[in-house]
Amino acid sequence: MSNKYLLIFAVAILFVFIACNNNKENDLTNNDVTQMENNYKDFYKEFTSKLAQANIDVSKAYFEASINSNPENWEKVNKYDNVLNELLSNKDYFVKLRDFKESDLIKDSLLKRSAEVLYNEMLGKQIDTAKLNDLSKKQSEIELKYSNFRAKIGNMTYDDNQVEEILKTSTNQKQLEQIWKAHKEIGPLVEKDIINLVKARNEIAKTIGFNNYHEMSLKLSDQDPTEITKLFDELDDLTRDAFAKLKEEIDEYLAKKHNISPDKLMPWHYQNRYFQEAPKIYSVDHDSFYKDKDVVSLTEKYYNSIGLPIDNLVKNSDLYPRENKNQHAYCINIDRDKRDIRVLCNVSNNSRWMETMMHEFGHALYENHYSDELPWGLKSPAHIFTTEAIAMLFGRFALNPNWMQDMLGISDNEKKSITEDSHKMLKLQQLVFSRWAQVMYRFEKSMYADPDQDLNKLWWDLVEKYQLIKKPEGRNMPDWATKIHIATSPCYYHNYHLGELLASQLYFHIADKVLKVDPLSYPSFYGKPEVGEYLKTYVFGVGSKYYWNDMIEKATGEKLTAKYYAKQFVN
Numbered sequence: 001m002s003n004k005y006l007l008i009f010a011v012a013i014l015f016v017f018i019a020c021n022n023n024k025e026n027d028l029t030n031n032d033v034t035q036m037e038n039n040y041k042d043f044y045k046e047f048t049s050k051l052a053q054a055n056i057d058v059s060k061a062y063f064e065a066s067i068n069s070n071p072e073n074w075e076k077v078n079k080y081d082n083v084l085n086e087l088l089s090n091k092d093y094f095v096k097l098r099d100f101k102e103s104d105l106i107k108d109s110l111l112k113r114s115a116e117v118l119y120n121e122m123l124g125k126q127i128d129t130a131k132l133n134d135l136s137k138k139q140s141e142i143e144l145k146y147s148n149f150r151a152k153i154g155n156m157t158y159d160d161n162q163v164e165e166i167l168k169t170s171t172n173q174k175q176l177e178q179i180w181k182a183h184k185e186i187g188p189l190v191e192k193d194i195i196n197l198v199k200a201r202n203e204i205a206k207t208i209g210f211n212n213y214h215e216m217s218l219k220l221s222d223q224d225p226t227e228i229t230k231l232f233d234e235l236d237d238l239t240r241d242a243f244a245k246l247k248e249e250i251d252e253y254l255a256k257k258h259n260i261s262p263d264k265l266m267p268w269h270y271q272n273r274y275f276q277e278a279p280k281i282y283s284v285d286h287d288s289f290y291k292d293k294d295v296v297s298l299t300e301k302y303y304n305s306i307g308l309p310i311d312n313l314v315k316n317s318d319l320y321p322r323e324n325k326n327q328h329a330y331c332i333n334i335d336r337d338k339r340d341i342r343v344l345c346n347v348s349n350n351s352r353w354m355e356t357m358m359h360e361f362g363h364a365l366y367e368n369h370y371s372d373e374l375p376w377g378l379k380s381p382a383h384i385f386t387t388e389a390i391a392m393l394f395g396r397f398a399l400n401p402n403w404m405q406d407m408l409g410i411s412d413n414e415k416k417s418i419t420e421d422s423h424k425m426l427k428l429q430q431l432v433f434s435r436w437a438q439v440m441y442r443f444e445k446s447m448y449a450d451p452d453q454d455l456n457k458l459w460w461d462l463v464e465k466y467q468l469i470k471k472p473e474g475r476n477m478p479d480w481a482t483k484i485h486i487a488t489s490p491c492y493y494h495n496y497h498l499g500e501l502l503a504s505q506l507y508f509h510i511a512d513k514v515l516k517v518d519p520l521s522y523p524s525f526y527g528k529p530e531v532g533e534y535l536k537t538y539v540f541g542v543g544s545k546y547y548w549n550d551m552i553e554k555a556t557g558e559k560l561t562a563k564y565y566a567k568q569f570v571n
Contacts, residue, residue: 036105043100044114047093048376052337054084059334065140066326066344067318069147074140078133081140085132088125097122110545114375117544120220121377127207135200142193142487147326149189151182158182160273160327161348168271168280171258180268184482191478194487198451201490214448217491221384222547225445228494231562232441235434235497236466238562242570243431247468250428253281267469274483275467276436277352278429282421286351286399289408295349298407299357302397303365306525307532313341313364319357321346328484329356331363336379341367351398359395366390369540382539383548384492388499390539393506399426403524423522430500430569438466440493443480448491455480502552504564509556510534520567 058080065073087093100106101115125132150157158166158179166179201213210216218225251262254269271279296319303310321327327346334340343360347353366387370379381387397403401415401422410418439462446458459480460471480486485493511519514534525531538555545551549559 033105033107036100036103037108037111040100040106040111040115043096044111044118044375044377047087047097048118050087051084052335052376054080054087056335056340058084059332063318063332063334063342063344065143066147066330069144069324069326071144074144077143078137078140081136082129082133085125085136086129088122089127089129089132091126094122094126110375110378113545114377117380118377120222123208124204124216124220127204131200131204135197135204138193138197138200139488142190142197145190145193146186146484146487148324149186151179151185153178153182159321159346161321161346164272164352167268167273173258173260176268177266180273183273184477184479187478187481190487191481194481195451195455197487198447198490202448202451212448214445214491223383228441229445232438232494232497235562236438238566238570239431239434243435244468246428246431250279250281254279265470266472270469274436275463275469276433278425278432280425281428282425284418284421284425286418286422286425289404289410290349290351290354293349293408295347295354295357298354299361302358302403302407302526303361303532305527305529307529308365308369308535310361310364313343313361313368316340317343317345319343319345319347321348329360331360331367333367336367336370336376339368355395355398358397359391362391362394363387365535366540369536370543371541374543374545378543378545380544382542382544382546382551383495385495385498386502386539386548386551388496389502389506390535392496392499392503396426396503396507397524399429400522400524402522403526406524406526427569430565432467433500434497435466435468437493437497439463440483440485441497442466444486444491444493447480447486498560501562501565502560504568505552505556505558505561506539508564508567513557 058077061073061076061080065077097115097119101119106112106115150159151163152158160183163179163183166175170176170179198213205211205213205216208216210219215225218228250270251265254265255262258265258269267275271277296314300310300314318325325346326344329343329345331341331343334342341364343364345353345356345360347357366381399422401410401419404410404418405412405415439459443459443462446453447455456476456478460475463469464471508519510525510531511517511521511523514530515523515525515528517523539551542551542554546554553559
């Protein structure tokens with residue numbers, strides 16, 4: 001055989017050898033992937049079954065403590081929270097999970113995503129369980145103080161609904177100042193507790209490798225702190241001038257109402273405790289349309305009409321005020337697999353609680369429609385703010401004249417008489433809330449960066465800058481500590497405003513692409529089950545299967561953008 005043919009033969013043998021070897025390596029890799037994924041499934045099932053039970057226990061205890069607040073019930077919350085902390089901080093489980101995640105042998109997208117979500121949840125708990133348990137105890141003690149606090153003037157006590165009603169309706173200058181200041185008395189009761197809690201949270205964050213708890217919270221929820229700050233800077237630029245113009249209109253109205261000059265207006269003149277809701281400066285009185293209605297039944301009727309019934313959710317919930325009950329509102333998923341979802345409210349028949357009921361049951365519906373195919377850990381919203389977006393999308397309808405006609409049966413003439421002012425009110429509400437969200441985001445960011453600074457001054461500096469509200473002369477009180485979210489829902493508030501952006505994006509997409517109507521005709525979606533079907537398919541059902549911006553893009557065709565919010569409320 002010539003050298004030429006010998007070479008050809010040798011090359012052919014080499015190719016056969018390489019091909020065989022590659023096949024062996026491919027077989028080995030495929031086998032490794034299959035084995036690793038099977039091992040991961042076993043691990044995940046074992047661990048999340050324990051997590052699920054721990055979540056059920058702590059969630060049930062929390063709900064019970066919320067509706068019947070006493071030291072014994074909050075101690076139960078603390079006890080079950082300790083069990084959950086122990087699981088999430090377990091080093092053996094965390095190391096196994098990390099090894100699975102970093103092996104690069106989990107190729108299935110659903111399994112890979114479940115590992116990422118669980119890893120981020122556990123990473124924030126990788127410290128001494130004694131510290132975690134102490135943190136839970138501190139928070140439970142603070143929650144008890146908030147739940148039991150009532151504003152007091154003389155021998156009279158007032159719950160939050162009553163405080164809000166006085167601020168909204170009274171023209172008695174002394175009474176307004178007294179009730180506003182009486183509500184703020186919760187501040188000194190919890191101030192030191194919150195600062196200690198902030199420092200404890202920061203200590204945990206630094207142990208794990210973050211600068212502070214604020215940074216950790218954002219990063220572990222797939223948010224870049226720099227990008228969020230940049231977005232809030234852009235929103236500041238977007239809303240500043242429009243808000244300042246509306247603020248002049250507010251001040252002119254309130255000054256006339258109280259027979260004082262605009263420069264004499266104080267925080268207690270703005271009709272709610274934090275100026276986070278728009279004062280009623282337009283002629284329409286939305287409360288008058290709801291005062292003889294049952295807002296709970298209205299909520300059920302509406303959601304049934306769009307193919308999202310809530311009857312069972314309402315039965316499991318606690319919706320009316322009473323003593324020793326949390327005065328706020330929230331939705332909680334007790335059992336993800338059995339769909340035990342509950343809402344807490346303190347309903348009165350007015351526009352505020354109509355909005356709140358629509359809002360909270362928006363959350364509940366999101367939780368109620370995760371696909372059964374999802375693993376336990378992905379039966380959650382794509383992000384905290386995506387569930388806020390759904391809640392806000394529906395909550396806005398309480399001031400929508402088309403919705404009010406569909407649901408309340410108002411006449412064409414009534415609808416015509418309130419349409420212009422209703423749209424103005426919704427715009428005002430959004431701009432007022434946008435500026436309030438700036439205060440909350442920037443306060444928490446700065447507080448966690450330096451909890452030893454003068455927080456009283458920081459709070460009022462931000463209020464004056466972003467809300468254009470004057471600090472009462474000589475006031476040096478921990479008014480920031482009166483906002484329960486700072487203590488119990490840390491580093492969360494900015495997500496409300498991200499939710500508002502997404503709510504507008506979803507509203508425009510549903511109106512334009514699903515219903516084929518003009519979004520600026522303000523459709524109510526009433527009687528349109530295709531709306532419910534769209535949300536179940538593209539938002540609710542997928543849970544946290546996708547990274548939040550990928551879910552938004554799949555659902556609307558675009559990643560999160562502020563342009564629809566601007567179209568709706570600024571332009």
